[in-house]
Amino acid sequence: MTAETIIAADTRINARWVIPIEPADQVWHHHAVIVHSGYIVAVLPQAEADTHYRTRETLDLPHHVLMPGLINLHGHAAMSLFRGVADDLPLMAWLNDHIWPLEGKFVCEQFIADGTQLAMAEMLRTGTTTFSDMYFFPEIAAQCAADAGMRAQICFPLLDFPTCWGSGPEEYLRKGEQLINAWQGDEFIMPAIGPHAPYTASDDTLAGAVALQKKTGVKLQIHLHETALEVQNAEQHSGQRPVSRMAMLGVLGPDTQCVHMTQVDDSDIEHLLHSGAHVVHCPESNMKLASGQCPVQRLGKAGVNVAIGTDGAASNNDLDLFSELRSAAMMAKHLAGDPAALSAHQALRMATLQGAKALGREQDLGSLEAGKCADIIAVDLSDPFLQPVYNPASHLVYSLHGRAVSHSWINGVPQVQNGELTRIDVPDLMLRVADWAERIGRYKAG
Numbered sequence: 001m002t003a004e005t006i007i008a009a010d011t012r013i014n015a016r017w018v019i020p021i022e023p024a025d026q027v028w029h030h031h032a033v034i035v036h037s038g039y040i041v042a043v044l045p046q047a048e049a050d051t052h053y054r055t056r057e058t059l060d061l062p063h064h065v066l067m068p069g070l071i072n073l074h075g076h077a078a079m080s081l082f083r084g085v086a087d088d089l090p091l092m093a094w095l096n097d098h099i100w101p102l103e104g105k106f107v108c109e110q111f112i113a114d115g116t117q118l119a120m121a122e123m124l125r126t127g128t129t130t131f132s133d134m135y136f137f138p139e140i141a142a143q144c145a146a147d148a149g150m151r152a153q154i155c156f157p158l159l160d161f162p163t164c165w166g167s168g169p170e171e172y173l174r175k176g177e178q179l180i181n182a183w184q185g186d187e188f189i190m191p192a193i194g195p196h197a198p199y200t201a202s203d204d205t206l207a208g209a210v211a212l213q214k215k216t217g218v219k220l221q222i223h224l225h226e227t228a229l230e231v232q233n234a235e236q237h238s239g240q241r242p243v244s245r246m247a248m249l250g251v252l253g254p255d256t257q258c259v260h261m262t263q264v265d266d267s268d269i270e271h272l273l274h275s276g277a278h279v280v281h282c283p284e285s286n287m288k289l290a291s292g293q294c295p296v297q298r299l300g301k302a303g304v305n306v307a308i309g310t311d312g313a314a315s316n317n318d319l320d321l322f323s324e325l326r327s328a329a330m331m332a333k334h335l336a337g338d339p340a341a342l343s344a345h346q347a348l349r350m351a352t353l354q355g356a357k358a359l360g361r362e363q364d365l366g367s368l369e370a371g372k373c374a375d376i377i378a379v380d381l382s383d384p385f386l387q388p389v390y391n392p393a394s395h396l397v398y399s400l401h402g403r404a405v406s407h408s409w410i411n412g413v414p415q416v417q418n419g420e421l422t423r424i425d426v427p428d429l430m431l432r433v434a435d436w437a438e439r440i441g442r443y444k445a446g
């Protein structure tokens, strides 16, 4: 490019700080991000942008940090309607005695539409631009995400028993294949297979999942080694750890995301590494259900890719990935007995580029680099509770929560402007949520 070359583009965002994620551990001052046709064209010093770019619009963010949108790699979006409905319980009592009966009573297409919108409103408002969902009526969740312009991996549920979405594994697999056919190759929606867990999916069911994965090439996500009890029960029942059973059945591979992994021994790490499977860490859900904790530092040092997720709002109880990062960093340090475990920059990478890698999208998502999709967030650091700012990466992980997000774009399209959602009708959504709360609350009260 010569000094005279002026390039026309759609949007220029000037920010006080830019954390590009790649290259790693960088904080750039007074840089600009240039966006055109949904893609990042350049990330460069503002003085250079003055010389080389003319854009239709320019946004000045003088107290803000720009970074890639966050990737929430595990959740059950519509469960936001069950937020706070059953607290202070261990996983199996929470599921068996509370959540599964409630799901049997209330989950239907409208529940999924309203609950998924509620979850998306919270995620967008707190900096998430891509999420993964594993829940019933995935065709509704996929359409909701596409309508809102949000990126989503939509995992269809697969279990041995009947639910509101199907009569059993055969029907789940048949409907799941329809979901894959409808959405595979879409820019926003990534259909995937979601066998619930080793204790709810038989060998035959998992073989069906593996066959469908081989046929279609989509990703597979499963809850795995969530609790010590899960591993103990499996060992007593079959003499095998669930990870080893998954390896034997062909479930583990580079297209597989193992959610939780709070119980990890050397043989598990060997299976994860050998297969190239990814781990999704959900620290707050794991703490709240007292399930255990994923040893992220150990896995990272061994070379396993670790992404992060909130899990559903019924076990967290929010979908704010910034607060999740704080918990992840604190927990990693506590668990490793090492304050250097999971630094602020490492935590931010886990919620961006490492999430993109688990989705197989590290070529076009997860960092602010020319050629990547313009999935960008701005975080306002001007509040008194964030002063002084020596290191914005530190504040993003250790000091703030997601409500400090002021702007977000997905594919260059504004989703949040000055803290307001642009594409979700919040007052209308609140009416529908209030209606569900009234019905669920009345049922709970007996």
Ligand SMILES: CSC[C@H]1O[C@@H](n2cnc3c(O)ncnc32)[C@H](O)[C@@H]1O
Pocket (backbone or CB within 6 Å): 076, 091, 095, 099, 100, 103, 134, 135, 136, 157, 158, 159, 196, 197, 223, 226, 285, 311, 312, 315
């Ligand atoms: C097959 S749809 C998803 C299914 O999973 C349940 N669920 C939500 N959170 C968890 C968790 O942390 N571990 C295991 N199962 C979970 C959800 O209620 C649905 O029934």
Ligand SMILES: [Zn+2]
Pocket (backbone or CB within 6 Å): 074, 075, 076, 223, 259, 311, 312
């Ligand atoms: Zn989950």
